[in-house]
Amino acid sequence: MFLKGYLMLGEKRRMWLKQFKIAIVQKDIEHLEKLLDNLPKIADTKEIEEALYLLDEAKKIMQNLKDTTAASMVQMKKNIDFLNSTEAKKTAKFDVTS
Numbered sequence: 001m002f003l004k005g006y007l008m009l010g011e012k013r014r015m016w017l018k019q020f021k022i023a024i025v026q027k028d029i030e031h032l033e034k035l036l037d038n039l040p041k042i043a044d045t046k047e048i049e050e051a052l053y054l055l056d057e058a059k060k061i062m063q064n065l066k067d068t069t070a071a072s073m074v075q076m077k078k079n080i081d082f083l084n085s086t087e088a089k090k091t092a093k094f095d096v097t098s
Contacts, residue, residue, distance in 0.1 A: 010044075012040060013040045013044075013047055014047075016035065016038070016039075016040050017047065017050055017051060019031070019035055020032070020035050020054050021054060023058075024054060024057050024058055024061060027061055029061075029062070029065065032058050032061070032062075036058070
């Protein structure tokens with residue numbers, strides 16, 4: 001019974017690592033977050049090294065996404081400023097003399 005539980009635990013860790021790899025390749029941020037919330041306890045040295053490498057890759061993906069989002073926001077701000085500068089000035093006065 002103990003051996004069966006131990007083997008199932010090992011299978012869960014391997015499945016987690018496999019799903020984590022897939023999420024990294026697909027750059028699926030939501031799935032990465034979900035997997036990171038359910039991080040299993042890993043005891044095997046080889047699995048720990050693999051998990052560390054995968055976590056580093058996930059960090060790079062998140063940083064790249066953050067940088068891309070920041071650049072997009074800066075570009076959008078520039079576009080909005082440009083559109084606002086080319087818009088005709090509106091007068092707030094109400095002319096009743098004509």
